[in-house]
Amino acid sequence: MDGLKEVPGVLSPVGIPAAPALPPGVAEGDATRLFGAAYRMLGSACRALEVVQEAVAASAAAPSDEPYDRLVREVFGATLRSGERERVRVRRDGQAPVAAWLAEPVLTAGGALGPMDTAELRESVSMARLVLLERLAPGERAAWVLHEVFDYGPEAGAAVLGVPEARYTVLERRARQRVQDAESAVRSPDSEASRWSAAAELLGAIREEDPAALEELLAEDVVAWSDGGGQPGVVRRPVLGAAKVGRFLAGVRGRIPQGASGHIAEVNGGAALVAAAGSEVVGVLAPEFGPQGLVGIRAVADPARLVFAGRQWADRGGRSGTRDGVPHPRDPV
Incomplete structure (x- = not known):
């Protein structure tokens, strides 16, 4: 990846869409939150920016009565498609990676991934957590992010993913259990x-x-x-x-x-x-x-x-x- 896109008047210094580029009813904090969600889904800050930028551009081209809900659906839809393409590529190539998969690091003290005011939110973007999320199926990963970061219930989460509520519940429960099982033995009591x-x-x-x-x-x-x-x-x-x-x-x-x-x-x-x-x-x-x-x-x-x-x-x-x-x-x- 050769860098981040620059669109005068549209992007903040690190590329996150900012006013006045956002649709009416969508705040800059909403765009940052969506960037954080896409990053958790992809492990790539550069690709997460592209996803949010493309979603904002699509919303500007075809205004909606529910602009924020549409952005959420578009961002999660794009990250799910990206995850499925990667799974297909790995199966097709049949090759083990030559190095450990690690997420692109992000400096978070300035709020680049949204609020980090609780230990749970900070842990949700840790390098270890992102490696664990990368091992989940894309649908499980999306359900986990919607539940843990957006606090979406089954009805809202299912609407974003376009699946029945029962299916969403299974995805979210399975993802949460896998995360808990993997981290129960390594959680640190240190401040x-x-x-x-x-x-x-x-x-x-x-x-x-x-x-x-x-x-x-x-x-x-x-x-x-x-x-x-x-x-x-x-x-x-x-x-x-x-x-x-x-x-x-x-x-x-x-x-x-x-x-x-x-x-x-x-x-x-x-x-x-x-x-x-x-x-x-x-x-x-x-x-x-x-x-x-x-x-x-x-x-x-x-x-x-x-x-x-x-x-x-x-x-x-x-x-x-x-x-x-x-x-x-x-x-x-």
């Missing part, structure tokens, strides 16, 4: 402030390139996933165990461009490490926490997956979301 402090310690140990110090910060059964940096043919299997993950993280500094700096910022609802070379984001490390401590690392270095975060970073002047070097939960970036 948001303690996670930010842990991210600061992690950044410090990476700067020192000290595998032993890093290993002490990690849970014994920690797992690290990487997208392979977008290099063709590079296989990136998960790295397992504190010792191996510590060595993997100790080598991160040597893999980023010379002159890049490390920062802590709110990414996908939580504290994450951002490597930036000037106004360009060159990597994101998203830590995951469980009862045992730091249990997961998701590393995104593929330039194609960093387009949106890079645009945000540049638009905000490359601020890291820290104050006097000490990270604070909910700081703007």
Whole structure:
């Protein structure tokens, strides 16, 4: 993906449709909420923007008496079709991915994905949750987003998806159960402030390139996933165990461009490490926490997956979301 569309007077700085481009009766907050929904469905901020932009353009071309409801149907319809096309492609090609599937990271402190004022909303866009949602069937994923994010009941949700209420109920219940089963063993009791402090310690140990110090910060059964940096043919299997993950993280500094700096910022609802070379984001490390401590690392270095975060970073002047070097939960970036 080569970047984000620019339409003067239509898009906000990061591309989300803004007034006066929106149909009467649809607020900018509604467009942001729909962008957040499309992102949860697709895991791609760039593609989610395209979906919302296309839905807004279609509404402008053919006004409706219920403009917001129509936008919701169009956005979910487009994301469902996109998900089904991807499933068909995978079945047709019959090939396993060469690197871990990871969502495009998004800086969320500025409200790019909508309100993040509860732990549940922040968790709903975490890198781990998006990987889990990607494993659901598209219809299950849509039902989960409609229920958990939009608080739609069976009647409203079924109308959006164009299915009988009974079918919607089955999809939503199945998705919710799969999410609960996958997360019940890894949910962390730590506070948001303690996670930010842990991210600061992690950044410090990476700067020192000290595998032993890093290993002490990690849970014994920690797992690290990487997208392979977008290099063709590079296989990136998960790295397992504190010792191996510590060595993997100790080598991160040597893999980023010379002159890049490390920062802590709110990414996908939580504290994450951002490597930036000037106004360009060159990597994101998203830590995951469980009862045992730091249990997961998701590393995104593929330039194609960093387009949106890079645009945000540049638009905000490359601020890291820290104050006097000490990270604070909910700081703007």
